[in-house]
Amino acid sequence: MKLAPFVTGDGQLVEASVIHFNQDLAAPQLFGTMRFSHVSDSLRGLVRDIAGRAKSESRPLEDFLDVSGRSGHSRIGIDIHLSEGEPHVSDKTKTIELPVVVSALNRHLAESLSDLQALASRTPVDIGRLFVPLSDHLSREEVLKALEREELLLSEGHEIGADGVLEVPLENVRYILSQRLISIPNNFAEMIVRGKHGLAMFQQPAPSGLPEEFGPKEFMVSALRISLGPYTAFISRNLNRPGVFHLASRLLDGVRTTGIDTLRQAEIYNRGDDPVPFRDLRLRIKLYPADERVSAITTRVLKPGKATAILARGVDFAEITDIFNAEACRALFDEISAAPGGGGLYGRIMMPGRIVTIPWEQEDNRWIPEFQWRLVYECARGNVPESILTGEEIPKRFRNFLHDLKYVGGEQSLSKVFVSDSLPPVDALRVLKRNGVGVVVIRSINMRGSRNGGNPEYYLDQSSYEEINRLWREGMRFYMIFAQDEACHVREFNSGFWVSAEGKERLGRLHTTAALFGSVVDELKPILMPQFEEFFAALAADPRLGEGLAIAHGSGPGVMKAADDAAARHGIYRIGVGIDGEKIGQRTNFSPEAVVQFVNIALNTRQDILDRRSLFKVFNVGGYGTSYEVNMALTFMKIGHCLPAPYVFVDPLGLGGEGGHLWRKSIEQFQELSSAHKTGQAEIPPLGPMWVVNCCHLVRSYPEALTVIRAFLDDPAAYWSGAGIDIAKVLEARDNLARAGVVIPPYIVQALAPYDRKDA
Incomplete structure (x- = not known):
């Protein structure tokens, strides 16, 4: 049975000698001491035994343990490795001290060792951890099984050697430092103390990517991709080409190193005298079992059937x-x-x-x-x-x-x-x-x-x-x-909402939202509820919608609460986008899976979310607020920030006078706006497009509303044609919403595919 390696916490650079120049590396170096404090009895005993074995077998200490430097230090070209000499283990002070060599391999940071030396003289500086293998690394067969069990993801182009050592190519990425920013006083110290968290303002990917060749005596920060489950990975010092080596930050932790699309920095140096093609370079990586704590976390987090997706996006x-x-x-x-x-x-x-x-x-x-x-x-x-x-x-x-x-x-x-x-x-x-x-x-x-x-x-x-x-x-x-x-x-x-745990899980599957608008009057709820039940049952059962369906409403009482309750009973995802209705005596409904609430003055922001996120709009019996929402929704469709689709106006009660439709006069007003007029002074062209009005449907029941929506789902292109909508308007709206991060339903994508091909 293979054992997990022993990995310590950070040791500190507590002593730093005068600076020397290494001719082979063409870089300055200093010799120092790395100290580990408050060391356990077991670790002190382990290091003492390793030192004794290395001495008795006349082998270097690096054959038995290694140093992994801090990521931020390696990324600016500061390397650390063990120096000649034996570790000093003290039971009295519970410390371990090891001789180390610190090299400055980034020629643009010529004074970095002097700055590091001065910093270490004032306060101990975290410099690196000890990595102690307690058994062999994983074999080829064990690596292949890890891939089969969804416990490991590797980038394209990787190879698994006969000995189980991975060879992983570099990505076409090169990181550059801002020379001006790092020359500002205290910035270097901030990078040293805070590590990679202090680098974000100073180091970014270069637009040009990797060059063709890696020149002699050059330092480079590139990247690789790997995602680890219950494994610890250690990058070998030497790459696959002689003379090219990886700096000290070589440890990749299990679980923490997840997300195959997340770049993991690789800091390399060409100590040779000849250039090396980047396309030939491969990092050599050994995998080891993780400790019990990491294995337990892996079991809890990487659930069967979901493990690959989690490894891909990151825990x-x-x-x-x-x-x-x-x-x-x-x-x-x-x-x-x-x-x-x-x-x-x-x-x-x-x-x-x-x-x-x-x-x-x-x-x-x-x-x-x-x-x-x-x-x-x-x-x-x-x-x-x-x-x-x-x-x-x-x-x-x-x-x-x-x-x-x-x-x-x-x-x-x-x-x-x-x-x-x-x-x-x-x-x-x-x-x-x-x-x-x-x-x-x-x-x-x-x-x-x-x-x-x-x-x-x-x-x-x-x-x-x-x-x-x-x-x-x-x-x-x-x-x-x-x-x-x-x-x-x-x-x-x-994604713009406060979501529950269940809501977060389902959010990524949504593609079609129907927004429901209506009055806060509670007396409407028992009247509308029976038709709501049938309406939502039919929508939930439609295979074109399924788990992709959501409803959105204003989080208030009355019609909104009736719709929310009915949708919940049929398992439809609910989105509540409200305003501070409690200021006017309206209790906010926080039961939907996704909610976001605004102060009253942010009314337009709230309406913007409801309109952009929804494809279908259902205007129920409502008052002043609903009238405002009608105007806003039609305006959004007109300017290309909503896809042209049915806007359904439902009045099962006949509240428009003499049993007429409540919204009839509103639609007639929009028809007037969209018609040409002749006056005694001039001919006035339409003040708005008639196709917007053609998307408005007055119905007397929710079964009728369902018929309108189903007809659109059957053939969106036929609906647009029948409404007199230029397909260019639909494409424009589609592109606007896609740029805003709104998911386009699959049946819309399919309906627009022939027109995309024509444009191409």
Whole structure:
């Protein structure tokens, strides 16, 4: 049985000698000491035994253990490896010290070792971990079985050697540093101390990709693709070509290294005297079993049938943690208060191995918001040492949570979590993101005040919504506890909505949304409910819709609640997009799988979401609000921000006077607007296109509404032709929605395919 390798935490560079020049590498070097503190008895004994064996067999120490450097250091060209000499193991101080050589292989950072030397003289600098194999790496047969069991994904072009060593090609990617930015004082120190999290502002992919050749004595940062389940990978020092080697950051952790589309940086150096074609280079990687903790996480996260998809996209924060469990989520708020006068903390930043506590910032017994946001910034940068808890200082109730954070996959940007009662301003969110915080967990959008009795609020203004959406698209995650009555649940912000755990799972399968508009009058609910039941049952059973169907509504009572209840009984995905109706006595419905709520002044933002996201619009019996929604919806279709499709107006009660249709005069008004007029002064052309009115259908029952929708599903192109719609208008609307991230239904894609081919 193969054993998991032993991997330590970071050791520190505590001594650094004078700088020398290595002629073979054409690079400066310094000799130093790497110290591991608070070392366990077992590790001290293991290293002592290894040193004795290496000495007795006259073999180098590297045959038995190796150093894996920090990713951020390797990415700027700082390499580290073991030097000649034996490790010093002290039982008295519980330390291990090893001699190391640090090389500066990036010629653009000529002074980096001097800066590192000065930094290490002031404070210990994290420099690398020990990697100790306890058995052989996986064989070829074991690697092939791992692929079959959906425990491993490899990039195209890989090869598995007879000995089980993987050979993986470099991607056509080259990273470059901004020489001007890294020359600014303190930036180098920030990169050294914060590692790869300090590099985002200084290092980016080059537009040109890899050159043809890798020149002699050159340093290069490229990338590879690999996704690991219950395995630890170690990149061999030497590549497949003599003279080309990989810098010290060579360890790839199990589970954490997931997401086949996520680039993993490869830092290489050509110590030879001749150029090497990049197309010939292959990284050599050995796989080892992961430890018991990682194997347990893998069993929990990589479910059969879903493992490949998870490995492909990367293990998510919500999969690693129990964040959707309301009790577990609420535990993160221990000692965090809702207001400065209540004592406790403003918030905390949680990450693997440490917690940063953020107190309320008050001067003269008054809370100063500007000071608070600056304190958040300084705490995020690690500039408030008294706020940092590590080791035994960390409360035991948080330790498992912090430990699991290190296994978040993908870009690995979701391992720092900001927890506060309410959402900070968007500028503060940006500061948190720049400092590596990828997750925000809150209980309320706004700080709780006396005006709302200290209750949480879930209503966003337009700027906050747009910024959260933007940060989400950039990879940040937001979670909020929704509390109603005695119950509470947790939602994640995803694709513009706060979604439940189930809602997140189903969201990616949606392609067709029907928006339902109508009055908040509760007396309408029992009248409309029987027809709603039949209407939604038929839609849910339509094979062209199936799991791709959702309904959207305004989260209010009356018609909206009737539609929501009926859709829920038939398993239809529900989206609630509302405004702060509680201000006018309307209780908000937070039961749909996806919700987002706005302050009243953001009414147009709310309507924009309802209209863009929905294909079909169903206007039920309604009043002033519904009349506004009719006008907005038709305008969106006219300007090409909604696909031309049936807009159905339903009045089963005959509220239009003398039993007529409630919406008849509204449609007649739009017909007038879309007709030419002759006056005594001029001939006035139509003020709007008649095809918009042709998409409006007055019906007296929901079975009639269903007939209209089914006819469109049967043949969208025939519907557009019958309504007098130029197909170019449909293509324009399709492209506008696709650019906005709206999913185009498959039957629309199929209907437009012949016209796309003609355009091509």
